[in-house]
Amino acid sequence: MHADPKGVLTGVHFLDGDHACCEGTLAAGARFAAGYPITPSTEVVERFASRIPTVGGIFIQMEDELAASIAIQGAVWAGAKAFTVTSGPGFSLMMEHIGLAAMTETPCVFVDVQRGGPSTGLPTLPGQADMMQARWGSHGDYGIIALCPNSPQECFDLTIQAFNLSEEFRVPVMMMMDECVGHMTEKVVIPEPDQIEITPRRYTKLPPEEYRPFEPREDLVPDMARTGEGYRFHITGLTHDERGYPNMSVETQDRLVRRLLAKLNPLANGRSLCETENLEDADVVVVSYGITSRVAQRAIQLARSRGIRAGKFRLITAWPFPAERIRELAGRVKAFVVPELNLGQMVLEVERAAAGQAKVIPVSHAGGTVHNPDTILNAIVEAAR
Amino acid sequence: MTPTTLEIPDGAQNPVEPFLRMDRMPHIWCPGCGIGTTVNCFTRALLDSKVNLDKVAIVSGIGCTGRVAGYARLDSFHTTHGRAIPFATGMKLANPELQVVVYSGDGDLFAIGGNHFIHAARRNMDLKVICVNNMTYAMTGGQSSSTTPAHVISATAPYGAFEPTFNLVALAEAAGASYVARWTTYHVKQLSRSMEEVLHKKGFCFIEVLSPCPTLYQRRNKMGDGLDAMKYYKQASKIRNGAPTGECTLSKSGEIVVGKFVDRDRPDYLELLRAQMTEALGERYVESEASCSC
Amino acid sequence: MAKGFVAITVERCKGCGFCVEFCPTHVLSLSSAFNSTGYHPPHVVAAEKCSGCDLCGMYCPDFAIFGARYAR
Numbered sequence: 001m002h003a004d005p006k007g008v009l010t011g012v013h014f015l016d017g018d019h020a021c022c023e024g025t026l027a028a029g030a031r032f033a034a035g036y037p038i039t040p041s042t043e044v045v046e047r048f049a050s051r052i053p054t055v056g057g058i059f060i061q062m063e064d065e066l067a068a069s070i071a072i073q074g075a076v077w078a079g080a081k082a083f084t085v086t087s088g089p090g091f092s093l094m095m096e097h098i099g100l101a102a103m104t105e106t107p108c109v110f111v112d113v114q115r116g117g118p119s120t121g122l123p124t125l126p127g128q129a130d131m132m133q134a135r136w137g138s139h140g141d142y143g144i145i146a147l148c149p150n151s152p153q154e155c156f157d158l159t160i161q162a163f164n165l166s167e168e169f170r171v172p173v174m175m176m177m178d179e180c181v182g183h184m185t186e187k188v189v190i191p192e193p194d195q196i197e198i199t200p201r202r203y204t205k206l207p208p209e210e211y212r213p214f215e216p217r218e219d220l221v222p223d224m225a226r227t228g229e230g231y232r233f234h235i236t237g238l239t240h241d242e243r244g245y246p247n248m249s250v251e252t253q254d255r256l257v258r259r260l261l262a263k264l265n266p267l268a269n270g271r272s273l274c275e276t277e278n279l280e281d282a283d284v285v286v287v288s289y290g291i292t293s294r295v296a297q298r299a300i301q302l303a304r305s306r307g308i309r310a311g312k313f314r315l316i317t318a319w320p321f322p323a324e325r326i327r328e329l330a331g332r333v334k335a336f337v338v339p340e341l342n343l344g345q346m347v348l349e350v351e352r353a354a355a356g357q358a359k360v361i362p363v364s365h366a367g368g369t370v371h372n373p374d375t376i377l378n379a380i381v382e383a384a385r
Numbered sequence: 386m387t388p389t390t391l392e393i394p395d396g397a398q399n400p401v402e403p404f405l406r407m408d409r410m411p412h413i414w415c416p417g418c419g420i421g422t423t424v425n426c427f428t429r430a431l432l433d434s435k436v437n438l439d440k441v442a443i444v445s446g447i448g449c450t451g452r453v454a455g456y457a458r459l460d461s462f463h464t465t466h467g468r469a470i471p472f473a474t475g476m477k478l479a480n481p482e483l484q485v486v487v488y489s490g491d492g493d494l495f496a497i498g499g500n501h502f503i504h505a506a507r508r509n510m511d512l513k514v515i516c517v518n519n520m521t522y523a524m525t526g527g528q529s530s531s532t533t534p535a536h537v538i539s540a541t542a543p544y545g546a547f548e549p550t551f552n553l554v555a556l557a558e559a560a561g562a563s564y565v566a567r568w569t570t571y572h573v574k575q576l577s578r579s580m581e582e583v584l585h586k587k588g589f590c591f592i593e594v595l596s597p598c599p600t601l602y603q604r605r606n607k608m609g610d611g612l613d614a615m616k617y618y619k620q621a622s623k624i625r626n627g628a629p630t631g632e633c634t635l636s637k638s639g640e641i642v643v644g645k646f647v648d649r650d651r652p653d654y655l656e657l658l659r660a661q662m663t664e665a666l667g668e669r670y671v672e673s674e675a676s677c678s679c
Numbered sequence: 680m681a682k683g684f685v686a687i688t689v690e691r692c693k694g695c696g697f698c699v700e701f702c703p704t705h706v707l708s709l710s711s712a713f714n715s716t717g718y719h720p721p722h723v724v725a726a727e728k729c730s731g732c733d734l735c736g737m738y739c740p741d742f743a744i745f746g747a748r749y750a751r
Contacts, residue, residue, distance in 0.1 A: 006671075031673070032479050034471075053662045056671035058478045063504040067471035070464060074444070074475030077462065078483060082475065100465050227460040227476065228483050230439040234406070234455055236463035245409060246455060246463075391726040392749075393686045399736060399745040414740060416693035416718065421740030429737065571701075573737040611740075612696045 003027050003160075003196035006055050015188045017155040017181040018043035021111060022051070023188070024159025025083055027196055030109070031057030032082035034071035036064055036090060039123045040179040041113035044085040065090035069097035073106045077235065079226045081163055081201075083109035087179075088117045091130055092137070099138030100237050101172035102260060105214070105222065107201065109162045111175040113182040114290075114341075116367035126179035127367030128290055129342035134174045135319045141257050143264040146174040146319040147273070148289040152186045158316070161273075164199035169263055170221050176318060178341065180291035180370060208232065213244040214256075220263035269324040273316035278304070282311030283334045284383045287326070287350050289315040291370055292339050299339075299376035308384045318346060326353035335383035339363035339376045359383060404428040404438075406458050413452060417611020419570035419596030420450055420517055424457075426573050427488070427515070430580030441484045444473040446493035448524045449598075450517040453488040467497030470505045473512050478673070481655055484513070484584065491518040492530040495551055499531070506560035506589045508654045513583045513590045516553060519598035520635075527601030534637040538605045553593045555630040558647050563588030565630065565647035569595040571618035572643060579645060588653040595641065606637075683731015683748040687721060691743035694718035698735035698744050704728040707735065 007026035015023070022044045025033065031052070035045035049059040058075070062068040065086055072082035086094060091112045101108055114130045116122030134146045145165050147158045155177060162173040204211050204223035213233045216222045225231035238246040239253045275293075277300070279285065284303070288296040293314045303310035313329070313336075315322070326349075330336070335358055338347035347362040354360050363379045365371050401424070414420050431438060438459060445454035447466035454461040464472045469487045477485045487494075494502055494516050505512060521539060522528040528541040532553065537546045557565045564586050568576040576594060583590035597603065597614030608614065618641065625633075626644040633642040652660070662670040685706060692714055699707045699721050706729045710722040721744065723729070729746065736745030 032475065034475060053666055054669045054671055056673055058673050060474070060478060062471060062474075063500050066468060067474075067501055067504075070468045071471045071475035071478075073464075074462075074472035074477075075479035076475075077460075078442075078476040078479035080479040082479070096465055097468070227442050228440050228480060232439075232458050232460055234461045234463070236455060237465060238463065245406075391681070391684060391723060393684055394749070397684075397686055397747060399686070399688075399742060400733070401736070401742050401745070405742065411691055411741065417695040418740055421742060422697070422738055425737045425739065425742070570738075570740075573734070577737070610695070612700055615697060615700065 001198050001200050003193040003198050004029055005193040008193040008196065009190050010192050011190055013188045013190060014185060015152050016043065016183050016185045017149065017152045017177060018113065018183065019047050020152040020155040020188045021159050021175065021177065022047040023190060024156040025109070025163070026051060026055060027190065028081065028160040028163035029198055030081045030083050030163065031055070032072065032075035032080040033059045033084065034062050034068040035085050036062055036068050038087045038090045040115055040182050041085045041087040041111065043182070044111055065093035066097065069094035069110070070100065072108050073097065073101055076106050076108050077227050083111060085111040085113070087113050087115050088121060088130060089119065091133065095133070095137040098144065098172050099140060099142060102138065102142035102144060103237050104235050105170040106172070107166035107170050109159070109166055109173050109175060111177065114176065114178040122368050124179065125368045126291060126341055126370065128178055128292060128340050129345065129367060131176065131318060131342065131345040134176055141261065143261045144172055144174060144319055145169065145264065145267065145317065146176050148176045148315055148318050149181055150290055150293045150314070151181065152184060152188045155181060156188050156190065160196060164197070165267070167199040167201050168221070169267070171264065176290065178290045212242045214240060215242045216259060220259050264320050267317065268320035269322055272320065272322035272325065274322060274325070275312070275314040275316060277312040278309070279311040279313065279329065281309050283309045284337055284380050285311045285313050285329055285333050286337045286339065286376065286380065287313045287315065287346070288339050289318055289346065292341055295371045295373050296339055296376055298373040299380060302373065302377045303380045308380060310380050315346065321349045321353070323349070323353040326350055327355065330354035330357035333358050335359035335361055337361045337363060337376065337379045337383050339365070339371050339379070341365050341367045341370070400432065401425055401428045404431060404458055405456055409456055412456055414449060415600040417597055417599040418449070419519070419611065420453065422570040422573065423515070423517055423576065423594050423596060424453060426577040427580055429577045430584060433577070434581045434584040436484055436584050440482055441486065442476055443486045443488055444469045444476065445487070446489040446498060448490040448493045448522065449519070450488060450490035451493060467493055468501065469493065470498060470501040470512065470514065474505060474510050477511055478655070487512055487514045489516065491516055491520065491532045491553070492522040495553060496531045503556070503560040506557055506562045506591070509561055509563060509588045509651050511587055511589070511653045511655065515580070515592050515594065517594050517596045518553065519596045519602055521598055521602040523598045523601050527605060532635070534635060537637055550635070552630065552634045554633050554646055557591040558630045561589065561651070562591045562647060563649055563651050564590035566645040567593040567595070567633065567643050569618035569622060569641060569643060570597065571615050571622065588651055681727045681729045683729045683746055685723060685729055685735055685744055685746040688743045689714045689720045691741050692718055692720035693741050694720065695740060697738040697740065701738050702735055703732065704730055
């Protein structure tokens with residue numbers, strides 16, 4: 001289906017990433033947002049608060065991030081598309097509710113505009129050190145999706161993707177932005193509503209007496225019911241059976257948790273989003289994401305100009321990690337260079353996937369600014385030797 | 386053993402059963418626990434209020450009372466510890482047609498969830514909050530809660546509790562609730578009537594129900610069983626409707642002031658929102674269609 | 680003839696005694712027999728006094744008893 005025109009600000013704009021992300025939520029059909037102020041993410045909901053009263057929907061500033069991250073889930077079960085926005089410390093507070101959304105298969109979007117950490121860290125400066133937290137931050141085994149935009153245009157485009165994927169797979173989706181992408185201003189083209197594909201929520205067509213809320217379809221994703229329509233369904237964060245009833249048996253736990261991960265398998269490889277360049281002849285592949293990918297782009301150009309066969313692999317879906325694609329590349333390249341604004345997070349996934357077939361060279365940075373392209377270039381040169 | 390009853394007409398049914406997920410019975414609550422009694426009152430309130438049950442959603446947090454949502458044959462949500470109120474807030478705002486009831490315990494609503502409670506009351510969010518207060522964390526083994534009275538022995542106060550407690554009804558009133566009442570599980574008729582009243586009242590409504598916990602709270606304190614607690618409620622309660630909530634503090638074995646303390650009309654969150662947006666935006670304001678976006 | 684009746688689901692009872700204690704016309708008593716989970720359920724000792732007020736049903740935390748008036 002196409003986007004509801006009411007939320008779509010068609011045209012060519014000059015927007016920062018936070019504002020573009022907000023326009024993405026509106027175009028995607030989000031009509032409910034709950035937030036709590038935190039730098040450098042707040043502009044997303046500030047714009048939403050200003051836009052939504054003339055579109056039709058709700059913004060509420062909650063008392064903390066715990067509240068914001070579960071208010072959106074109440075809204076989702078009442079029928080809305082909903083999201084929240086935060087940064088490092090607030091993202092930490094939201095972890096329990098990311099787990100709840102994963103367990104109850106509640107489609108919703110969490111935007112994390114990453115800043116330097118740990119703790120209060122560098123509130124106004126960039127980091128990319130929440131990548132592992134996005135994947136593993138809540139307790140227990142579960143799967144999520146994480147997308148990494150590297151421009152305001154992508155903040156718009158990928159936010160729509162984030163909502164679509166969350167509806168398709170019924171998982172919480174993380175928009176892993178960073179302070180640079182959130183605050184950089186560039187041209188953003190917002191298409192006509194009929195050019196924007198929207199994934200509608202899949203509601204059950206069964207009558208209430210036949211509906212079982214956690215009976216998966218063939219794609220392992222169950223259909224939803226909407227509150228207030230007589231389905232009288234039950235949702236719990238406890239381990240539950242297909243009826244949604246708590247069930248503490250080992251078999252139910254195994255069946256449920258394995259499905260929560262397995263339903264994301266199609267995304268892990270075939271459908272993972274990435275941007276690649278010059279992989280055909282590459283000796284060295286730079287794997288990067290978010291703002292760092294733009295610095296890496298320069299380093300790759302410099303390397304090419306020196307005759308080094310460097311290629312680009314930009315992660316757009318960071319999670320599920322496209323391990324098969326990296327594994328396949330590892331068989332034919334010398335090395336991977338992995339720059340990121342942390343002391344080594346996604347590089348661990350690259351190492352795991354490369355499994356010793358190619359060298360993996362981290363280019364770590366504690367955050368606060370971006371890499372110097374020369375630092376990445378030096379690593380490429382070293383790797384190509 | 387056959388039921389010892391006389392002349393039961395064909396088709397006679399416990400009025401509570403249509404409201405419960407009978408395929409989940411027996412429930413997990415202990416002998417003499419009062420939570421089931423509050424559920425009886427709630428179901429009779431639902432019946433008497435004639436609300437459309439399809440439009441009632443019940444939201445619980447974690448704990449013994451947190452299990453109520455799982456037994457109620459309504460759209461029912463068993464959320465995380467302390468966060469039933471913000472979940473309910475999102476649900477209510479996304480679909481204002483729903484009657485959203487929060488049903489949880491004292492530990493859940495007032496310790497881990499205390500901040501959400503006061504803010505929802507401040508906003509006068511149109512939620513009906515029922516707190517079963519057994520003065521302890523029962524599900525986890527009888528630890529102290531923010532309502533455990535002084536001198537009570539708990540799993541985490543082995544030499545006796547000494548922290549000052551929250552007076553829940555005073556807290557609710559001060560935070561802005563439109564309706565505040567307290568009953569005990571002895572007061573089934575009054576409790577049921579209060580629950581029926583709040584189903585017809587707009588705004589943030591709060592009912593505290595004192596309830597026995599024989600297994601954990603009472604056993605450690607040699608306070609007998611559930612029936613002993615019920616007899617204590619009967620003997621120690623004074624009905625004082627309209628009593629100043631500040632005077633309604635509770636103690637280990639003293640007087641229990643019960644009644645409806647607050648019943649006032651204040652614009653609720655959505656009314657305030659609509660008024661402000663209409664004032665600021667005039668005809669440009671579009672009423673929320675949050676629940677219709679897909 | 681009693682105005683009402685009580686119906687007891689013996690197997691659901693946990694023997695708390697609320698219904699016996701608070702029955703205004705003292706229709707019930709705890710039985711000396713056990714149900715299968717080891718509790719003593721109530722039994723009717725004065726059926727003729729039952730008004731069918733359902734106070735037992737409102738008190739019963741285990742949804743094991745209710746009362747109703749006979750249709751006349």
